[in-house]
Amino acid sequence: MSANGHSHHIPPRSGAAFELKAGEELIVIDPEGGQVADLLAVSLADIREMLSSGRTLDYAERIYLTTGDKLYSNRSNVMLEIVEDTVGRHDFLLTPCSEATFRLCYDNEPPHQGCHGNLAAALAPWGVTDDAIPVAFNCFMNVPVDGETGRFKVLPPLSKAGDHITFRAEMDLVIGLTACSAPASNGGSFKPIHYRIVPKDEGGTASDG
Amino acid sequence: MSANGHSHHIPPRSGAAFELKAGEELIVIDPEGGQVADLLAVSLADIREMLSSGRTLDYAERIYLTTGDKLYSNRSNVMLEIVEDTVGRHDFLLTPCSEATFRLCYDNEPPHQGCHGNLAAALAPWGVTDDAIPVAFNCFMNVPVDGETGRFKVLPPLSKAGDHITFRAEMDLVIGLTACSAPASNGGSFKPIHYRIVPKDEGGTASDG
Numbered sequence: 152m153s154a155n156g157h158s159h160h161i162p163p164r165s166g167a168a169f170e171l172k173a174g175e176e177l178i179v180i181d182p183e184g185g186q187v188a189d190l191l192a193v194s195l196a197d198i199r200e201m202l203s204s205g206r207t208l209d210y211a212e213r214i215y216l217t218t219g220d221k222l223y224s225n226r227s228n229v230m231l232e233i234v235e236d237t238v239g240r241h242d243f244l245l246t247p248c249s250e251a252t253f254r255l256c257y258d259n260e261p262p263h264q265g266c267h268g269n270l271a272a273a274l275a276p277w278g279v280t281d282d283a284i285p286v287a288f289n290c291f292m293n294v295p296v297d298g299e300t301g302r303f304k305v306l307p308p309l310s311k312a313g314d315h316i317t318f319r320a321e322m323d324l325v326i327g328l329t330a331c332s333a334p335a336s337n338g339g340s341f342k343p344i345h346y347r348i349v350p351k352d353e354g355g356t357a358s359d360g
Numbered sequence: 361m362s363a364n365g366h367s368h369h370i371p372p373r374s375g376a377a378f379e380l381k382a383g384e385e386l387i388v389i390d391p392e393g394g395q396v397a398d399l400l401a402v403s404l405a406d407i408r409e410m411l412s413s414g415r416t417l418d419y420a421e422r423i424y425l426t427t428g429d430k431l432y433s434n435r436s437n438v439m440l441e442i443v444e445d446t447v448g449r450h451d452f453l454l455t456p457c458s459e460a461t462f463r464l465c466y467d468n469e470p471p472h473q474g475c476h477g478n479l480a481a482a483l484a485p486w487g488v489t490d491d492a493i494p495v496a497f498n499c500f501m502n503v504p505v506d507g508e509t510g511r512f513k514v515l516p517p518l519s520k521a522g523d524h525i526t527f528r529a530e531m532d533l534v535i536g537l538t539a540c541s542a543p544a545s546n547g548g549s550f551k552p553i554h555y556r557i558v559p560k561d562e563g564g565t566a567s568d569g
């Protein structure tokens with residue numbers, strides 16, 4: 152364990168949830184490279200306040216977010232700010248993969264509850280319901296959009312082993328985080344995700360210790 | 361009043377809500393041209409099921425939707441199908457404008473509850489709460505995205521007087537619909553929106569009678 156706390160490991164195709172207090176930093180690490188982590192944020196004070204892709208994109212005037220960008224709630228409050236990003240490509244357009252994703256989008260994949268089911272299960276102890284889960288911030292997910300036609304592709308992430316993105320909490324939050332379950336998002340492989348919580352005023356480092 | 365029912369008028373910067381049964385068609389008409397209408401759909405059977413931009417875009421593999429595209433709920437059920445579209449450019453990325461939009465995005469505009477507040481007020485009789493309002497399908501809203509940088513602009517709609525988009529309900533719905541309140545969405549003007557409901561099996565025409 153380092154001065155900044157140890158790494159938590161999320162096994163392939165699973166999820167976790169934990170509290171992140173205002174001022175704390177969350178480092179989401181892709182330990183092997185090429186893996187997606189869906190991130191959801193819910194206000195600890197009132198679970199009806201949660202991450203909003205539509206608010207965030209509207210205020211950023213960009214669909215690709217990176218260092219310096221703020222993630223807003225459905226009440227237009229800042230929940231998280233991206234304070235470090237070694238990859239620079241994430242997705243905030245698509246919902247977490249779900250049982251329906253496997254049914255509708257994959258011909259040869261056995262059903263899986265996906266990131267949606269994993270987030271719902273992980274966040275249930277805080278009272279978050281399945282129906283309430285919105286578009287997540289999909290760390291490392293690589294969804295280039297063709298601006299002319301509007302078509303997009305889900306390509307393998309650009310992240311390499313050890314790459315990370317760091318968020319600072321601007322309010323007390325419950326975070327849901329997954330190691331993504333959808334083959335297309337991860338270039339066909341399923342790998343773990345690591346994360347670390349950096350206490351307020353300690354300053355983050357990303358070494359995966 | 362025509363055989364297909366009369367046109368309902370939504371005054372500038374206001375909203376309406378009404379039920380649309382499975383098989384009925386909703387024609388959303390821009391009577392003067394250059395005006396946006398935010399559309400929200402909620403299941404009449406269970407208001408926790410509502411329109412999902414993330415599910416819809418994921419399954420369409422496109423951010424610009426038009427005739428033939430299906431709009432999905434958060435439970436991955438088809439709520440509406442676009443059956444006619446004389447414009448071909450709508451937005452499904454951004455949340456309805458709100459009091460916060462005016463506070464954060466406009467320096468010289470007096471506060472207004474915006475489409476978000478108008479949708480919340482119109483849908484309240486069905487039990488839909490303010491916090492539950494997600495990204496709406498923004499009819500005629502023109503938000504071209506630069507695929508390289510991810511930057512987008514909110515440009516005046518491409519719709520001309522009388523242009524319309526027609527949706528067929530695939531389940532019993534409550535629809536929220538606005539005449540948009542945000543200057544940028546409408547090229548700086550505020551105009552009304554008209555709509556008509558076409559009974560099942562009558563087939564739609566778009567004459568604004």
